[in-house]
Amino acid sequence: GGWLGILGGGQLGRMTALAAARLGIRCHVFTPEREGPAEQVCARATIAPYQDLVALDRFAQSVDALTFEFENVPAASLAALEHNRPGGRVLPLRPGPRALEIAQDRVREKTFFGELGIPTAPWHPIDGPIALQAALLAVGGPAILKTNRLGYDGKGQVRLKPGDDATAAWNALGGVPAVLEGMVPFTAEVSVIIARGVDGATACFEPTENVHRNGILHTSTVPARLTPAQIEQAKAIALTAARALDLVGLLAVELFVAPDGALLANEMAPRPHNSGHWTMDACHADQFEQLVRAVCGLPLGDPGRFRPMRMTNLIGVDAETWPAILARPGARLHLYGKADCRPGRKMGHVNDPFDPAGDAR
Ligand code: ATP
Numbered sequence: 001g002g003w004l005g006i007l008g009g010g011q012l013g014r015m016t017a018l019a020a021a022r023l024g025i026r027c028h029v030f031t032p033e034r035e036g037p038a039e040q041v042c043a044r045a046t047i048a049p050y051q052d053l054v055a056l057d058r059f060a061q062s063v064d065a066l067t068f069e070f071e072n073v074p075a076a077s078l079a080a081l082e083h084n085r086p087g088g089r090v091l092p093l094r095p096g097p098r099a100l101e102i103a104q105d106r107v108r109e110k111t112f113f114g115e116l117g118i119p120t121a122p123w124h125p126i127d128g129p130i131a132l133q134a135a136l137l138a139v140g141g142p143a144i145l146k147t148n149r150l151g152y153d154g155k156g157q158v159r160l161k162p163g164d165d166a167t168a169a170w171n172a173l174g175g176v177p178a179v180l181e182g183m184v185p186f187t188a189e190v191s192v193i194i195a196r197g198v199d200g201a202t203a204c205f206e207p208t209e210n211v212h213r214n215g216i217l218h219t220s221t222v223p224a225r226l227t228p229a230q231i232e233q234a235k236a237i238a239l240t241a242a243r244a245l246d247l248v249g250l251l252a253v254e255l256f257v258a259p260d261g262a263l264l265a266n267e268m269a270p271r272p273h274n275s276g277h278w279t280m281d282a283c284h285a286d287q288f289e290q291l292v293r294a295v296c297g298l299p300l301g302d303p304g305r306f307r308p309m310r311m312t313n314l315i316g317v318d319a320e321t322w323p324a325i326l327a328r329p330g331a332r333l334h335l336y337g338k339a340d341c342r343p344g345r346k347m348g349h350v351n352d353p354f355d356p357a358g359d360a361r
């Protein structure tokens with residue numbers, strides 16, 4: 001029983017609420033968006049902007065625990081939510097504001113990895129065109145400039161090479177604080193998702209191999225083409241980061257496989273992750289169920305995988321394509337209930353059984 005609050009009304013909230021319902025837990029979603037993916041499947045919804053502290057307050061008082069699917073909830077709103085409860089009670093906010101604050105900010109995130117001894121691409125904080133000019137020289141090769149905050153699906157990024165116009169690049173990103181990273185000539189991209197419970201117990205999914213198209217995740221495939229040592233290393237990185245954050249919930253870490261086989265951390269997200277959607281049809285407990293279990297103080301489930309799987313995102317593809325997918329043997333279609341289909345918009349995903357022997361990645 002009980003009520004789980006979800007901040008954010010997109011597909012991640014929808015799939016979290018569906019998993020919660022299976023465990024007899026009802027969800028109250030807080031979202032600025034009317035009739036979004038999560039609202040359609042939640043027992044209660046509050047439609048208001050994240051800055052509406054009165055609405056947030058009422059919301060907080062209606063739930064027993066709170067999680068979020070939207071990374072950029074203002075940290076101040078979260079801190080207020082956590083403490084403003086009748087009778088001085090503290091609302092369990094899982095993960096806590098610290099995980100969110102670090103993951104919202106690329107400088108803090110990369111500093112966090114560095115302090116834990118988790119390798120990353122070479123990077124430099126950028127506060128203007130002069131710093132950018134110097135960092136481009138220091139990197140000395142292909143590089144990528146990313147806004148420090150609010151970037152997703154490759155938005156807020158420009159690729160640069162030595163000799164490019166630093167002022168133009170700085171202006172192209174809107175003149176906001178950024179980081180310059182050396183381009184990693186990776187042989188593969190992988191990610192790993194770990195769940196951590198209220199008692200500190202952890203359960204890590206197998207790393208998955210990811211292919212991006214136009215900066216957006218296209219496919220996630222398990223098994224990834226990693227050695228047993230790399231698999232253990234990926235899981236160890238996730239465990240180290242989750243413990244350091246004292247996280248309760250999920251943590252996804254995106255990694256590059258460098259040409260020498262080393263794993264370099266790209267970024268992390270303290271929430272369900274698009275690259276974990278394969279778990280819905282291939283694991284005993286999927287990422288959404290693990291999130292619900294963790295934030296509600298329940299025992300974590302078994303993250304073990306029982307079949308090879310490939311998840312393909314359905315981006316900007318409309319309802320005309322659903323029947324063909326439904327007709328495909330073994331295919332599991334997950335739609336997000338979005339009314340209008342626009343280019344680049346994630347409409348759903350499909351999980352297909354995968355044959356590693358016939359792989360053409
Ligand atoms: P997400 O939607 O995953 O949050 P994002 O907008 O935060 O994406 P990143 O994950 O940083 O962006 O970058 C998007 C993609 O661009 C990466 O998955 C990778 O394919 C490529 N990329 C980013 N940084 C680098 C790098 N330093 N070297 C090589 N490729 C990179």
Ligand code: MG
Binds near residue numbers: 151153267
């Ligand atoms: Mg990101």
Ligand code: MG
Binds near residue numbers: 254266267
């Ligand atoms: Mg990313």
